Structure formats: structure tokens, C-alpha cells
Amino acid sequence: MKGIRALARHLDISIGTVSRALNGKPDVNPETRARVMEAARALGYTPNQSGRSLRQGVTNTIGFMIEMSPDANASGDDFFMGVFEGVQTVLNRHRLDLVVFPCPAEENPVDYLSRLVGRGMVDAMIISATRRRDDRIDFLEKTQLPFIALGRSESGPDMRWIDLDFEGVAHSSVARLVAKGHRRIALAIPDGDINLGHVFHDAYRAALSQHGIAYNPALLFRVARVLECGDDLVTALLALPELPSAILLSSEVMSLSLYRKLQERGIRPGRDIAVIGFRDNPRTSFLTPSLTCHSISLSDLGQTLAETLLAGIPAFADLYPGRDRNLIWPMALVQGESDDFDIVPER
Amino acid sequence: MKGIRALARHLDISIGTVSRALNGKPDVNPETRARVMEAARALGYTPNQSGRSLRQGVTNTIGFMIEMSPDANASGDDFFMGVFEGVQTVLNRHRLDLVVFPCPAEENPVDYLSRLVGRGMVDAMIISATRRRDDRIDFLEKTQLPFIALGRSESGPDMRWIDLDFEGVAHSSVARLVAKGHRRIALAIPDGDINLGHVFHDAYRAALSQHGIAYNPALLFRVARVLECGDDLVTALLALPELPSAILLSSEVMSLSLYRKLQERGIRPGRDIAVIGFRDNPRTSFLTPSLTCHSISLSDLGQTLAETLLAGIPAFADLYPGRDRNLIWPMALVQGESDDFDIVPER
DNA sequence: TTGAAAGCGCTAACAG
């Protein structure tokens, strides 16, 4: 004998009353409720989730799908941990649980996702590492399961999403460099179909154009593995007739190998070439010269992500009214030394 | 009408037969089975997990609890991502799913764990970031839920665990340094109750003693935040009457801030002080001078972790016979430049 | 080889 039935028998009352007492229903004698709560605590009773889910049709669980391919994971180590923290903060308010589903690198993300959703393991999903075109989004829209994407995509024009402010980062970076006299500004983005590369690329072009600088495709570098990009990047840079005076990175972790490889070739970041990283990441904060980048509160991002998701779930929607369906998350420039020099115009 | 009932009605056969067909039971007409499989595929049917779990008493889900405090999590996402990948490889063989439970930094880990387990969300658990004394272990042993720890603990003398080879790392590091003439070898470990600090400390003492070097408590440094330890560490080093000639790190990410702060004070790692990191981490592989550390296959570790866990679950135990209940995971020294100099003995 | 029916643990509707 286990579960609520054992608890009811132990208290010598019906399981219905026990259930109502435990779930805070109003029509329970306060004294009875106290006895039930106490016994539940003493016996360590926790309602079985399968039983609840089956009966109620909801799991009280929100899934967060992450991918384990190094490619999809350029955001840098502490990124997801920080976001999870914020998401939990909000979900806890509603007694919802966050569970993370790590999609193996070799498995098809849509198959993985559809298995999870089909099994009814979650009431809603958060997906990340959005592709420019992303079949997961089409799938989720078909199932009608509430979801939100951390990252925009062409596949989901009407979906809820929050994305980092690549436009703002590109504009503030370019503006800063141009003010220092730079004209030859390169860009490094991840190869492949992760959308942030495309978005950042577009934003970079727009920013250049705003400052009257012609877009030069030779200054665009697509790197295969973000962590080990330095070698390829420096080789490509040196193959140019003239070294760019600055380079923008779409992920700050690129800076680790880039700094090293530049220095091996006698090119001093912050002196011979300006480098602007992306996010303010503790793991890159000890580079010399310090990396100019953009700060963000991961926890706040996670909270807003969760709230925007809940705004799309009928049972919670009225608690988060008037919330935008999508949002560009602002980032603030953090001045470092990696771009702190002026170009002396040639005459 | 949904689920298996809808499928059965659509095929005009009983739900029992559909269930048997789908689950590969032998007593089903091959033709019937084919029809069922085809219809399931066409209608996108996936059995509801709550229904299955309730009926079968198992969830086919293995939980992996991680903690989001930066302290417990210094190695960065890539450590766990690598381990997850290996764990999944093994679990997939048995159609088991891995789900990750991120415990918020401000929540009591035991409460968090007991909620999960009480709700019956998993058939077994993997825990990490073990403390020297760890209440989660006492709890799990009480519940009888199969589990394994990634990290040893005094709380679980009989539990299954796999831990990194801190002893081997300490011994090979000290031996290497002693051979180069070092005698004043410092150690940096995380402050707090995470067990690896204690284990590494003990191993370090044993290794010193093996080489006839007296343990000097003044050369032990406990750092609060692993990522930002450089400042405190260098300050403490400089407060000593004489600079140690070498320092061992219990986490390679310490090297990031340490290198920077040493260099700010004009102390050259690999020249004025030898530094030996812990794990071979892509994020530290671009330091100059390159960090001597120890390599490990995270995926293999994850696979063995999963197999050792399964060996403790009755339903799978016979598939993994003769497996040790616990294991020290070996790591191989990777020679770098950060300790590549000899001490000239004074006369 | 198939159908019918019980029951996993729980909550909600209803009767008392």
C-alpha cells in the first residue's frame, strides 16, 4: 500500500479528503487539513506526478531543450546556467518545474523534440540555438504546444521569442570603431545555420552602411568551431592584402584562441588590431588587453523568457497581460582595452 | 478522442492489440502489427508517458541533478555537456531518457531532490558536485532509488560513484615538479564543502610526503570564487616571505585569472612560478605559456557513469555484470610550458 | 491471435 491511499488509511479518512486538504481546497475542515499536512510531512508523502498528470492533463513541467553539439553551444559556458536560474525564479512562483532536455549531437533535433512532446512530458517548451529556418518551430506550431524560442528564426514569424540585441551590439561596436577612425572592420560569425550568425551579419552590414562604409565580403569570416577559430581566423586575416584594423566577434569565446594566435604572429590585439567581443563573460574577463564587450543579466533574461512564455499559456496568461510576444534583449557596451586606440589617417 | 483509444478505433481493433503491437509483443499477427505501426506513424502517435509510468511503475527516465551555483559549476557547461553526451549514448541503448534537473542556487539541494524523487519522475538519479558530507546521499539511500554520484563523498561509503583521479593528478604533478627541483609547491582549492577540494588536498599531502617534503599549511590557498580567484591568490602569494616555486590548481579555470594577476605583478607563469592546471579544457588551451594539465574523455566518463548506474538497477543489472561499484577515473598528464623550467638549487 | 476488463495514483464531480 503506497501513495495517497496509504496516507488516507493511516489517517482513517477518505482519499478524496486527503487530496483536497493537500491541494488547498477551501472545503476542508482546518483541523482535518492540519492533521493531513502533518501526516504527509511525517510520512514523507509527495503526490506521484504521473497520477496527477494523467488525471489533470497537465504536467506542471516546462521543458528547456538544449543541444550538445559544440556548434550550437557557442554562447559560452555559463550562459545557460544563468538563464536557467532566472527561468526557475519565475516558474517557482507558479509551482512549475523546469526540466532540461539535452539533445545528443548526433540525434535529429526535431525527432528528439517530437518524442518529448508526444509523450506529454511538458506543458510548454523553451528552445534555444534557433536556426535560420528551424523545423522544430514548424513542428511546435503544429502541435499547438505553448513554446518560446531563445533566438529568433524565419520559421516562426508569429511565435514568441526573445533574442539578444545583435543589432544594438553591431551598431554600438561599429559606431565606436568609426569614431576612432576605423574603416576596415571585419566580422567573425559561426559557420552553419545557427541564426545568430545571419542576424549579426545583417546587423553588421546595416551598421556599416549607416556610417557610409561599403560592405566588403572579404572581411567576413565564417568559423567552423568557435573555440578553436583562432588559427583559421589569423591565417585568413594575414592572407588579406591589408590587415583589417578591427574585428567584431559574434561570440566572446572566439577571443580566447584569437588573442593567442594573433600574438603568435606578432599582432597585438588592442594595438595592431581592435577586437570587440560579444558578451561580457567571466571566462574572457582576464584577457590582456581586456576585451571590449557587452553586458547582460542572464538571470533577468531568463525571467523575462519565462514570463513571456507563461503569457502564452492559457492558464497563466491573465497574470502576464500586455506582454510583447517578442523582444530584443538590450546589451550595454563595456569598454575594454582591446579596441582602445585611434587610427591615424594616412595622407 | 485521443491517444491509443483513437488509434484503435481508427484501425477498428481493440486497444489491447494496438498496445501489444506497438510494444513488440510476440503474440500479434504480423499483418496486424504492420497496420498498427503504419497507422501510428501516419497519425503521429506517441504513447503518453504518464499513462505508461502509472501502469508500469517505471518512467524510463534517468535524472541528472546539477547545481547552478557558480561554485559547484566552475568547470563550465562543457564539462557537463560532454558527460551528458556519453550518458545518453548508453541510455539510448535501453530506450531510457536522460533529463537534467537544474537545482537553483538558492534552493536546498535535498529539498529539491526529494521533491523530484517523491514525485516519481525518475527511475534513477545521477548527482554531481558531491559534498564531503552530503545529505542528498543519505536521502537517496533511504529511498532505495538507484543512484550514482559523479564525485565521492564520506556520506556514501557503499554507494556507487565515479570520481576523477585527484590522487593521480596530485602525484604526477608533484613528481614532475620535484624532478625539476621544486620543493615549495602550493595548492589552490575551492573554499566550501565541495568534496573535491578535500580529496585533492589529501592527495597533495600524500604526494608531498612521498617525496619527503613537509606539508606547509601556509602554501594551501582556499579560494572563494574559482573564476575570480586570481586577485586573492596573488595577494596571498606575495604575502609569503618567499614565493612558492610552483602552484597546483584544483580547477583549470583558476588559471585564467591567475595568469592575468601574476603578470600584472610582473610574475611570469612558467618562468617565475610553475603552474599546473587540472583538466585539459579548451577554454584554457590558449593561455601563454600553455598550461600543463591532465586530459580526460568526458564522453567515456559519461558512458561509464551510465553503465555503472545501470549495473545497480535490477532491470539492467545482468547486462553489466562484474562492474565495480566505484571507480577512480584516470587522467593523463599533458605537458605544457607553464611548468617547464628547472629550479637551480641554491648553494 | 484478439477482445474485454482491471487497475496503476490521483483529482474532481457529485451525493450526502
Added chain:
DNA sequence: CTGTTAGCGCTTTCAA
């Protein structure tokens, strides 16, 4: 305020 009961979706007897 409490007890009884149906039924969530599924698998597994048991009978046919």
C-alpha cells in the same frame, strides 16, 4: 465538510 466514484492513457492479465 466528507465519502464515494469515475476516469485520465496505458499495459497486462485473463478468457475466448
